[in-house]
Amino acid sequence: MRVLVLGGDGYLGWPTALHLSDCGHEVAVLDNFARRRYDEELGSQSLVPIEDLKVRVAAWKEVSGKEIPMYVGDLLDADFLYRAVREFEPEAIIHFGEQRAAPYSMIDREHAVYTQHNNVIGNLNVMYAIAEINPEIHLVKLGTMGEYGTPNIDIEEGWIEIEHNGRKDRMLYPKKAGSFYHLTKVHDSHNIEFGCRIWGMRATDLNQGIVYGQQTEQTTRDPRLATRFDYDAVFGTVLNRFVIQAALGQPLTVYGKGGQTRGMLDIRDTVECLRLAVENPAERGEFRVFNQMTESFSVKQLAELVADTYPGPVQIDYLENPRWELEEHYYNVKHTGLLELGLKPHLLSDTLIESLFPIVEENKHRVDMEKLFPSVKWSSAKNA
Template structure:
C-alpha cells in the first residue's frame, strides 16, 4: 500500500514511517518541521539527539534499501495539501501532524488559539482534500484517550449504546477533555465522523494513551534513525521525567496524590497499531474508533513501577498539581479492537528494564533539570 504519514518528522510519526516501510509499504512523510521550533521557543531539546529529516531519510535508505518520499509543508496550506495528495496518491493517510501537548495549549490565549487553529483547520483541509481527490483513501487519525476525560462509567471504544425514555440509539461516547489541546482532538473526531456520515469517507480514529519508550526495531538499527525523548514540563511525559529522576538520583515528582489514572502504551505497540489499522481499513462511510492503549496505571503506580524496576534507591515526592483534574477517580477502558486484529502488547515494566534506563544513562549529561518542574498553570488568575 501507499501510505502518507503526516507529522512524519515527529516523535511517533518518524518511527511509524520506518515501521510501515520495513513492512513493505511505499511510504511518504509530510511535515512542516515546526516541532523543532517549539524546542527553540521553550529552550529545551530532546534528551536523545535527533538528526534532520534529510539525514534520517538517507540513513534509512542506506540501512534498509528502501526509499521514503518527503514533502515539507503545512496542512494549513490547502493548495499544498491537495497537491501532495494528488502527487503521492496514497491508499492510506496516517495523521500525526498536530500540536500534541496539553501544557503547550494552556500557556496562554495565544497558545490555545494556535493549537486549535492549527489542529482543527489542518484536519479540515485534509478531509476536503480526501473527499475531492479520492474518497477511498483511508484516514488513520491519531486522537487521544484524553478526549474522554475520566467519566464515572466504563469508557467504550468511541461509541455508546444508550436508552433514554424508552428509546435506544448509538451515539458518540460523551467527551470531557481536560485542556484546549484535548478539545481540539474532540473537534477533529466530530468533524471526521461527520464526513464519514455525510460524504462516505472511511476513517479510523485511534484514541491513544500516553506513549512511552524511544526505541523500535527500526530506529535501533542506526543512531541516525533515533526519535525524540522529551522530558520537559511541556512536551515530556510523566514516565520520562520519572526515569530521568531515578537515574540522576533525584526524587520522583508526583503531581498531587498521584491517583490520576491514564491509559499507557509502548512506542513499539503504537507503530504496530498503526500498521494493523492501515492494513485492515474501515469501510466506506465508517467512522471506526479504537482505544489505543495496553495498560492503565495511576501516576502513583507509574512512580512505583519505576522505583521497583530501577537498580538502586528511589524516593517519591509529591508536588502541588498545576492541572485541574480529579485526584482520585474511576477508570475502566475497553480496548479490545486492536488486540483482535493481532496486537501483542509489551508491558511497562519490561520496557523500563530493556531500554529506557539505558537511554537516559547514556544521555544524562544533556538533562536540564529545571525544565522538568511544572511552570504552566491550568487556572487563570486576574492580572
C-alpha cells in the same frame, strides 16, 4: 499500500513511517517542522539527539535500500496539501500532524488559539483533500484517550448504546476534554464522523493513551534513525520524567495525590497499531474508533514501579498539581479492537529495564534540570 504520514518528522510519525516501510509499504512523510520550533521557543531539546529529516531519510535508504519521499509544508496551506496528495496518490493517510501537548495549549490565549486553529483547520483541510481528490483514501487519525476525560462509567470504544425515556440509540461516547489541546481532538473526531456520515469517508480514529519508549526495531539500526525522547514539563511524559529523576538521584515528583489514572502503551505497540489499522481499513462511511492502549496506571503506581525497578535508592515526593484534573477517579477502558486484529502488547515493567533506564543513563548529561518542573498552571490564563 501507499501511505502518506502527516507529521512524519515527529516522535511517533517518524518511527511509524519506518515500520510501515520495513513491512513493505510505500511510504512518504509530510511535515512543517513545527515540533522542532517548539523546542527553540521553550529552550528545550530531546534527551536523545535527533538528526534532521533529510539525514534520517538518507540513513534509512542506506540501511534498508528503501526510499521515503519528503513533502515539506503546512497542512494549513490547502494548495500545498492537495499537491502532495495528488502527487503521491496515497491509499491511506496517517494524521500525526498536530500540536500534541496539553500544557503548551494552556500557556496563554495565544497558544490556545494557535493549537485550536492549527489542529482543527489542518484536519479539515485533510478531510477535504480526501473528499475532493480520492474519497477511497482511508484516513487514520491520531486521537487521544484524553478526549473522554475520566467519567464515572466504563469508557467504551468510541461509541455507546444508550436508552433514554424508553428509546435507544447508538451515539458517539460523550467527551469531557481536560485542555484546549484535548478539545481539538474532540472537534477532529466530531468533524471526521460527520465526514464519514455525509461524504462516505472511511476513517479510523485511534484514541491513544500515553506512549512510552524511544526505540523500535527500525530506529535501533542506526543512531541517525533515532526518534525523540521528551522529558520537559511541557512536551515530556510523567514516566520519562520519573526515569530521569531516578537516574539523577532526584526525588520522583508526583503531582497531587497521584491517583490520576491513564492508559499507556509502548512505542513498539503504537507503530504496530498503525500497521494493523492501515492493513485492515474501515469501510466506506464507517467512523471506526480504537482505544489504543495496553495497560493503565495511576501516577502513584508509575512512581512506585520506577522506584521498585530502578537499581538504586529512589525517593518519591508529592507536589501541588498544576493541572485541573480529578486526582482520584474511576477508570475502566474497553480496548479490544486492536487486540482482535492481532496486537501483542509489550509490558512497561519489561521496557523500563530493557531500554528506558539504559537510554537515560547514556544521555543523562544532556538533562536540563529546570525543564523537569512544571511551568504551566491550568488555573492561570497567563503563565510566566
